[in-house]
Amino acid sequence: MPSLSSYHSFHLDTNCSSVLNIEDVEQLTAAVASNSQFYLLGEGSNTIFLEDFFGTVIVNRIAGIQMRESSAYYHLRVGAGENWHQLVSTALNNGWYGMENLALIPGSVGASPIQNIGAYGLEVGNFIESVEIIDLIDGASKILTYQECLFGYRDSVFKNELAGRVVVTHVNFVLPKKNTLVTSYGELARLSAPSPRKIFDEVIRIRQEKLPDPNVTGNAGSFFKNPVIAAHAYQTLQVSHPSIPGFKIDNENVKVPAAWLIDQCGFKGRRVGDVSCHPNQPLVLTNQGKARGEDVVALAREIMNEVLNTFDITLEPEVRLVGKEGLITL
Ligand code: FAD
Ligand code: EPU
Numbered sequence: 001m002p003s004l005s006s007y008h009s010f011h012l013d014t015n016c017s018s019v020l021n022i023e024d025v026e027q028l029t030a031a032v033a034s035n036s037q038f039y040l041l042g043e044g045s046n047t048i049f050l051e052d053f054f055g056t057v058i059v060n061r062i063a064g065i066q067m068r069e070s071s072a073y074y075h076l077r078v079g080a081g082e083n084w085h086q087l088v089s090t091a092l093n094n095g096w097y098g099m100e101n102l103a104l105i106p107g108s109v110g111a112s113p114i115q116n117i118g119a120y121g122l123e124v125g126n127f128i129e130s131v132e133i134i135d136l137i138d139g140a141s142k143i144l145t146y147q148e149c150l151f152g153y154r155d156s157v158f159k160n161e162l163a164g165r166v167v168v169t170h171v172n173f174v175l176p177k178k179n180t181l182v183t184s185y186g187e188l189a190r191l192s193a194p195s196p197r198k199i200f201d202e203v204i205r206i207r208q209e210k211l212p213d214p215n216v217t218g219n220a221g222s223f224f225k226n227p228v229i230a231a232h233a234y235q236t237l238q239v240s241h242p243s244i245p246g247f248k249i250d251n252e253n254v255k256v257p258a259a260w261l262i263d264q265c266g267f268k269g270r271r272v273g274d275v276s277c278h279p280n281q282p283l284v285l286t287n288q289g290k291a292r293g294e295d296v297v298a299l300a301r302e303i304m305n306e307v308l309n310t311f312d313i314t315l316e317p318e319v320r321l322v323g324k325e326g327l328i329t330l
Contacts, residue, residue, distance in 0.1 A: 007057060008044030009106060009214035010287050012296070016053040023061045023081070025134070025141070025169050031058050032136060032167065039322055040167055042080070042108030046115065047320045048220055050293030054324050060110050062169055065090060075129065076173040080110025084117070091175070092200055098175045099127055100200040101182055104207045106214065106221070110168040114158045115318065116151045120203055121185035125151030132170040133162075141169070153255070154225050154318055164327075210281055218287030219278070223300060224258045224315040237311060258307075258315055259283040265306040272299040297321075300330055 001015035020035075022028045032038065037055030041047065061081035068075045074096040078087055084107050088099045101120040111117075112124045113131050128151075131144045150157040158166065183194050187206050191198055212219050229237075234246050234254040241264070246254040262268075262282040269279040271288070273295035278284040285299060304315050321328050 001052065004044075004049045004053070004057065007041060007059070008047050008049055008220075009218060010048045010220050010291070010296075011214075011218035012049055012287065012291060012293055014049040014052050014293065016049070016055060016057045018056045019059060020056055021059045021061050023063070025062065028058070028060070028062070028167060028169065029134060029139065031056070032134070033139070037325065039326060042111040043083070043106060045106035045214065046111065046220055046318070047322060048293070048296060049322045050296060050328070051323055053322055053326075055326070060108060060167070062110070064170075067094070067096065072177055074175045074177065076175070078109045078171050078173065080108060080168045080170060082109040083107075084109055084112055088200070092196055096175050097196040098179045099124075099173075100196045101185075101188075101203055103200050103203045109171050113149060113151070113156055113168065113171060115154045116149075116156050118154070119207075120188055120199075121182045123151065123153075125149065125156070127173045127175060129172040129174040131168055132172070133166040133168055136165050136167065143172075153228065212278060212281075212284060212286055218291065219284050220319045222258070222283045222318050223285045224262075224283060224303075225318045226255050226258050227261075227313050227315060228253050228255050229313060230254075233312070241311070256313065257283075261307045261311055261313060261315070262303055265303070265310055267303055267306070270299070270302075272302070275299050277303070293323075297330065304330065 002019050004014050004016055005011045020031050022031050035056040038058050041057050041059050062079035063081055064079040066077045085104050087109055088103050091099055101122040105117050105119060113128060116123050116125045128146050131149055133142050135142055181194050183189055183191055191202055228249055231252055231254050237244050245260055246256050249255055259282050267277040268282045270277045274288040274291040275295040276286050276288050278286055307313055307315050317330055
């Protein structure tokens with residue numbers, strides 16, 4: 001059985017029945033047709049293979065970046081297997097600005113719309129014109145418009161109505177020639193005379209300072225989503241926990257940093273086996289060497305229980321957890 005350790009950024013020592021690297025739409029169609037149990041993988045930076053997966057891991061390597069111009073926009077058609085950061089970097093070097101805030105997010109272009117990747121004030125959905133897919137129910141190639149993707153915070157139609165039903169083959173991006181710089185998020189606000197290049201460099205600097213490098217210490221980025229709670233529940237929590245941070249989403253909802261909740265519950269540096277809650281960024285769980293799937297699950301459940309008991313807030317994993325037969329929930 002091939003090892004999955006190098007196929008996912010948490011690097012658990014688990015296996016699968018077989019791995020298929022596919023490079024074009026024809027190979028992809030054949031791969032999904034001939035494998036009854038499969039898991040679609042980009043670069044495995046949001047996936048943890050908790051135990052041996054009894055199926056085929058289909059790795060999307062569809063390549064290519066094509067650019068066409070209209071009077072006010074650059075339009076990019078990008079293969080799902082391209083690396084996300086390389087795309088951001090290539091776009092910047094060519095003067096196709098806008099995506100700099102999303103620099104250094106690990107993973108593939110094809111996975112970027114799945115959870116609508118986001119960082120430093122922007123989400124990929126801000127730049128998506130449409131997504132090209134294969135519908136696994138009827139085998140047809142289809143194009144979903146931006147509106148049909150139903151993007152939300154770490155959310156999209158691909159995680160809901162279309163979960164497990166589609167393969168993304170290409171993503172079409174649209175970048176305005178007159179772009180607006182977004183420097184509202186935390187540290188970026190301190191930049192003097194901001195430019196796309198300065199934002200790109202600063203985002204890389206902050207990320208390298210804050211987040212563990214998965215090539216050195218296995219991790220999958222934020223393990224949980226930041227919970228969005230009702231404004232009245234937030235006000236109640238402010239009485240018992242006056243320092244609780246919160247970001248107003250709209251009049252009814254407030255987003256609370258999960259890192260703060262986990263920090264308050266005393267989990268920084270907590271270990272179960274070789275799985276550790278990161279001492280500087282407690283939203284990230286790390287593999288300290290020989291972590292096992294059951295340790296990941298045990299620590300994640302402990303955190304979820306403690307946050308629920310203390311704050312009456314249910315944390316929802318952001319990472320995709322894969323068991324023997326496919327995706328599992330905690
Ligand atoms: P994978 O883990 O391979 O797949 C993720 C999901 O997408 C799976 O469900 C998979 O089945 C599905 N999928 C993959 N490719 C396709 C396809 N072609 N068609 C259909 N489904 C597909 N995320 C953020 O949003 N913001 C961040 O700031 C951020 N920072 C991170 C930092 C670190 C250190 C790490 C390790 C991760 C971080 N992440 C972040 C999470 C991760 O980078 C993103 O979720 C990324 O989009 C995952 O890409 P991937 O190719 O590795 O996805
Ligand atoms: N905090 C603590 N204690 C800590 C660290 C942080 O209380 O030890 C609190 C602070 O209040 C801080 C807040 O957590 O202000 C937020 O921390 P940070 O700015 O690092 O962002 P985050 O909410 O932890 C989110 C995304 C990241 C993204 C960054 C930057 C989610 C789940 N995570 O992290 O995305 O890179 O913002 O935009 O939304 C990912 O999805 O994998 C990911 C890394």
